[in-house]
Amino acid sequence: MHDFSIVLIWLRVWISMAQLQQGGPDEKEKTTALKDLLSRIDLDELMKKDEPPLEFPDTLEGFEYAFNEKGQLRHIKTGEPFVFNYREDLHRWNQKRYEALGEIITKFVYELLEEECHLKKVYIPVDAMESEPRSFIFMSEDAMTNPEKLMVLIHGSGVVRAGQWARRLIINEDLDSGTQIPYIKRAIEDGYGVIVLNPNENYIEIEKTKAQIHLSPDSSDEPAEKRERKEKIPKDTKKRRDFYEKYRNPQKEKEMIQLYIRENGSPEEHAVYVWDHFISQSAAENVFFVAHSYGGLAFVELMIQREAEVKDKVTAVALTDSVHNVWHQEAGKTIREWMRENCCNWVSSSEPLDASVESMLPDCPRVSAGMQRVVQN
Numbered sequence: 001m002h003d004f005s006i007v008l009i010w011l012r013v014w015i016s017m018a019q020l021q022q023g024g025p026d027e028k029e030k031t032t033a034l035k036d037l038l039s040r041i042d043l044d045e046l047m048k049k050d051e052p053p054l055e056f057p058d059t060l061e062g063f064e065y066a067f068n069e070k071g072q073l074r075h076i077k078t079g080e081p082f083v084f085n086y087r088e089d090l091h092r093w094n095q096k097r098y099e100a101l102g103e104i105i106t107k108f109v110y111e112l113l114e115e116e117c118h119l120k121k122v123y124i125p126v127d128a129m130e131s132e133p134r135s136f137i138f139m140s141e142d143a144m145t146n147p148e149k150l151m152v153l154i155h156g157s158g159v160v161r162a163g164q165w166a167r168r169l170i171i172n173e174d175l176d177s178g179t180q181i182p183y184i185k186r187a188i189e190d191g192y193g194v195i196v197l198n199p200n201e202n203y204i205e206i207e208k209t210k211a212q213i214h215l216s217p218d219s220s221d222e223p224a225e226k227r228e229r230k231e232k233i234p235k236d237t238k239k240r241r242d243f244y245e246k247y248r249n250p251q252k253e254k255e256m257i258q259l260y261i262r263e264n265g266s267p268e269e270h271a272v273y274v275w276d277h278f279i280s281q282s283a284a285e286n287v288f289f290v291a292h293s294y295g296g297l298a299f300v301e302l303m304i305q306r307e308a309e310v311k312d313k314v315t316a317v318a319l320t321d322s323v324h325n326v327w328h329q330e331a332g333k334t335i336r337e338w339m340r341e342n343c344c345n346w347v348s349s350s351e352p353l354d355a356s357v358e359s360m361l362p363d364c365p366r367v368s369a370g371m372q373r374v375v376q377n
Contacts, residue, residue: 051090051092051093052087052090052093054093054096056096056097056100056101057100057104058100058104059104060104060108061076063101063104064076064077065082065101067108067175070174071174071175071176072173072174073170073171073172073174081172082101082171082172084098098171099159101171102159102167102171105167105170105171106161106164106167109161109162109163109164109170109175109179109181110138110161110162110163112163112175112179112181113138113162113163113181113184113196114138116181116185117138117140117181117184117185117188117194118140118141118188119138119139119140119184119194119196120138120139120140120141121136121137121138122136122137122138122139122278123135123136124136124137124261124264124273124274124277125261125262125263125264125273126277128262132262133203133204133259133260133261133262134204134261135198135201135202135261135264135270136162136198136201137162137195137196137197137198137274137278138162138163138194138195138196138198139193139194139195139196139278140188140192140193140194140195142193143193143194143195143278143282144193144278144281144282144283145193145282145283146191146192146193146282146283146284147283147284147285148191148284148285148286149191149192149193149284149285149286149287149288149315150192150193150194150195150279150282150284150286150287150288151183151184151187151192151193151194151195151288151289151290152194152195152197152279152287152288152289152290153180153183153184153194153195153196153197153289153290153291154197154199154267154271154289154290154291154292154295154296154298154299155180155197155199155200155292155293155295156292156293156294156295156321156323157200157267157293157294158200159200160200161198161200161201162196162197162198162201163179163180163181163184163196164178164179164180165177165178165179165180165292166178180196183290184196192288193282193284195274195278195279195282197270197271197274197295198270199266199267199270199271199294199295199298200267201261201264201270202260202261202264202265202266202267202269202270203258203259203260203261203265204258204259204261205256205257205258205259206256206257206259207254207255207256207257208254208255208256208257267294267295267297267298268297268298268301268302270298271298271299271301271302272301272302272305272306275302275306275309275310276306279313280306280309280313284313286315287313287314287315288314288315288316288317288318289314289316289317289318290317290318290320291317291318291319291320291322292319292320292321292322293320293321293322293323294323295322296319296320296321296322296323296324296345297322297323297324297325297329299317299319299322299324300324300326300329300331300335300339301329303331303335303338303339304329304330304331304332304335307332307334307335311338314342315342316342316343316344317339317342317343317344317364318343318344318346319343319344319345319346319364320345320346320347320369321345321346321347321348321369322345324363325361326339326361326362326363327361331363336362336363339363339364340362340363340364340365342364343363343364343365344364344365344366344367345359345364345365345366345367346366346367346368346369347366347367347368347369348369348371349368349369349370349371350368351368351370352368352370353368353369353370354367354368354370355367355368356368
């Protein structure tokens with residue numbers, strides 16, 4: 001029995017109970033008998049039969065996939081592309097499997113940045129203590145010393161990490177389509193220093209202890225009347241909530257706590273931190289940014305907070321499907337004027353490459369990327 005089937009069964013049961021409760025004594029007796037029958041169902045066992053264990057390999061080889069010479073992910077035995085619906089009608093399980101593969105892809109791309117692009121991993125905050133959560137960026141050997149030019153890459157929001165544009169493209173198309181590697185290699189060939197930001201690596205996760213799991217959240221600060229209302233919740237309502245929780249998380253996945261990274265708790269904070277500690281201190285006379293999607297918003301926020309410095313050091317900015325908004329972000333007139341002269345936003349469009357695209361915002365020119373939008377996660 002699959003998860004959708006269970007939902008239908010329970011929906012029919014609750015409808016039947018509601019209809020019976022509206023009737024007379026005979027119907028109420030039937031309702032009592034139905035409730036008794038439901039109480040005998042072992043939800044834990046039912047869910048275990050419905051969904052396989054959420055245990056997945058931790059290597060590409062374990063998944064029986066590998067990247068071929070064209071950078072395409074293919075099954076080792078069949079040569080077929082990745083299949084999302086590995087188990088029919090088990091969407092949650094398939095999604096968890098996809099996410100597990102995505103984590104392996106992230107580590108694989110990190111390795112490529114170091115081995116193929118010869119970038120070095122630099123941990124931040126730069127003054128972090130051993131016990132403190134840390135993130136990292138990637139830099140070429142000459143990123144801080146190249147006197148002429150520096151290229152800075154910022155990806156968008158979601159699950160992507162340093163070196164990626166779109167996980168979905170990496171898995172379903174190829175490495176060249178979904179990663180920043182072609183950009184990095186071309187930049188290095190053309191004499192640029194390179195810095196690759198990692199704006200979505202904002203926290204680390206640790207498993208909750210048993211004491212933390214059983215401790216009622218904010219119970220000490222909760223008003224007495226609110227606690228009383230909770231205690232008066234009907235038993236049937238509590239049962240329904242318990243059932244929903246078991247359905248939502250049938251295998252009792254580990255509960256995690258997020259520990260945010262100092263001064264890097266958001267993409268915007270991260271961009272400012274890397275600017276202050278690396279980009280602004282680099283020797284490059286000309287700095288160039290390539291920022292995708294939310295990365296464009298992070299760049300505009302950087303401009304708002306470090307306007308004079310950015311204007312002095314940044315020569316040009318290439319935005320791709322940027323989601324920035326100069327009105328909502330309250331970018332001043334001088335920033336908007338600078339962006340009109342020094343930025344260009346390539347947007348998804350069916351128009352030919354570089355054809356002008358109308359914009360409602362008075363910031364930078366928008367031109368066609370010559371292709372339709374691709375979901376980045």
